[in-house]
Amino acid sequence: MILFLDFDGVLHPEGEDHILNGGADFCFLPRLEALLREFPHVKIVISSSWREQLLYQSLLKPFSSDIRARILGATPHSGFGLPPPYRKREGEILAWLQLHDAVDEPWVALDDAYWQFDHCKDHLVVCSSFVGFDDKACAELRARFEGASR
Ligand SMILES: [Mg+2]
Secondary structure, X not given: XXXXXXXXXXXXXXOOOOOOOOOOOOOOHHHHHHHHHHOOOOEEXXXXXXXXXXOHHHHHOOOOHHHHOOEEEEOOOOOOOOOOOOOHHHHHHHHHHHHOOOOOOXXXXXXXXXXXXXXOHHHEEEOEOOOEOOHHHHHHHHHHHHHHHO
């Protein structure tokens, strides 16, 4: 099981400029990491647009070391994703799966940008942008993880 992980609107509410003010907030990361620890078979790929602006090592910094060890990489930059009719983010995710010979791997995307998913909407656990990874999203993600481990 692979979790494609967005940052803004997921690990913290959207709306503040987290990069420019230098303050990585990540207030919901502990909640996500606690869930991930219950499902050690789940690997992580970063799909956030932060990957286009920060070095890979900087992207990994907010994560605890045990969770960081489970991060496989980041999706390819825009332009290397699948072309339309796929939406940008789902195209980048599918491109990652193809590049890593993992098209048959179960996956879920945790993202607030529901409009970035069309063909793969059934893989999406959506967060509300101005709320982030709340109890509801956490319960839904847990159900996906449980479904994949059956
Ligand atoms: Mg987002």
